[in-house]
Amino acid sequence: NAGVTQTPKFQVLKTGQSMTLQCAQDMNHNSMYWYRQDPGMGLRLIYYSASEGTTDKGEVPNGYNVSRLNKREFSLRLESAAPSQTSVYFCASMGTGLEGYTFGSGTRLTVV
Amino acid sequence: DAKTTQPNSMESNEEEPVHLPCNHSTISGTDYIHWYRQLPSQGPEYVIHGLTSNVNNRMASLAIAEDRKSSTLILHRATLRDAAVYYCILRLIQGAQKLVFGQGTRLTINP
Numbered sequence: 314n315a316g317v318t319q320t321p322k323f324q325v326l327k328t329g330q331s332m333t334l335q336c337a338q339d340m341n342h343n344s345m346y347w348y349r350q351d352p353g354m355g356l357r358l359i360y361y362s363a364s365e366g367t368t369d370k371g372e373v374p375n376g377y378n379v380s381r382l383n384k385r386e387f388s389l390r391l392e393s394a395a396p397s398q399t400s401v402y403f404c405a406s407m408g409t410g411l412e413g414y415t416f417g418s419g420t421r422l423t424v425v
Numbered sequence: 426d427a428k429t430t431q432p433n434s435m436e437s438n439e440e441e442p443v444h445l446p447c448n449h450s451t452i453s454g455t456d457y458i459h460w461y462r463q464l465p466s467q468g469p470e471y472v473i474h475g476l477t478s479n480v481n482n483r484m485a486s487l488a489i490a491e492d493r494k495s496s497t498l499i500l501h502r503a504t505l506r507d508a509a510v511y512y513c514i515l516r517l518i519q520g521a522q523k524l525v526f527g528q529g530t531r532l533t534i535n536p
Contacts, residue, residue, distance in 0.1 A: 317468075346524075354528070355512065355527055355529055356469065356524075356526040358523055358524070361523060371523065372525075403468050403469070405468075405524075412471075413459065413461070413471025413472075413474065414524060415471070416469050417468055418467060419467075419468050
């Protein structure tokens with residue numbers, strides 16, 4: 314099925330470890346986004362990529378890096394995980410025009 | 426980014442209509458009104474959007490006030506599967522096209 318695929322779905326890290334969250338979309342969308350959602354809260358934008366080859370900071374970029382590998386893939390990297398980064402991470406994509414975003418099913422990350 | 430205000434929670438009964446309000450008094454002429462919903466343990470899902478005129482689709486209807494300072498998402502016949510957090514978001518038609526989520530309205534549907 315067409316959509317946004319995120320891997321892994323669950324991950325437990327120790328403080329200081331690094332990892333990369335993967336996101337891929339097969340809808341030929343130009344823009345891709347990474348959000349985090351803490352318990353009981355709305356989503357907050359970490360980084361986004363308006364088009365292939367460009368990335369920009371969102372609301373809460375500290376502690377994260379991103380790579381827009383190609384038009385399909387947008388990865389989020391935690392270089393040195395901290396307990397404050399325990400959250401659910403959502404990737405989204407959007408094409409040109411006014412259609413809605415398509416979100417992935419999320420990665421639940423716990424940092425102990 | 427212009428701000429939206431929604432009630433924290435609402436409750437309704439199954440098979441009855443639900444009207445979810447949203448205030449956006451600082452909306453600009455280039456802002457579209459978008460609605461998303463988030464079912465438990467899932468990512469947000471696009472519901473509907475509009476600019477000035479009322480809009481209908483298979484999921485819901487969007488009623489926009491004449492001055493555009495408020496809008497209402499209408500679920501015509503709620504089911505238990507409509508229990509979710511509903512987000513009202515303003516989105517520029519140009520620029521980075523970022524979605525800025527507020528707290529949303531948690532909708533509970535009673536059987």
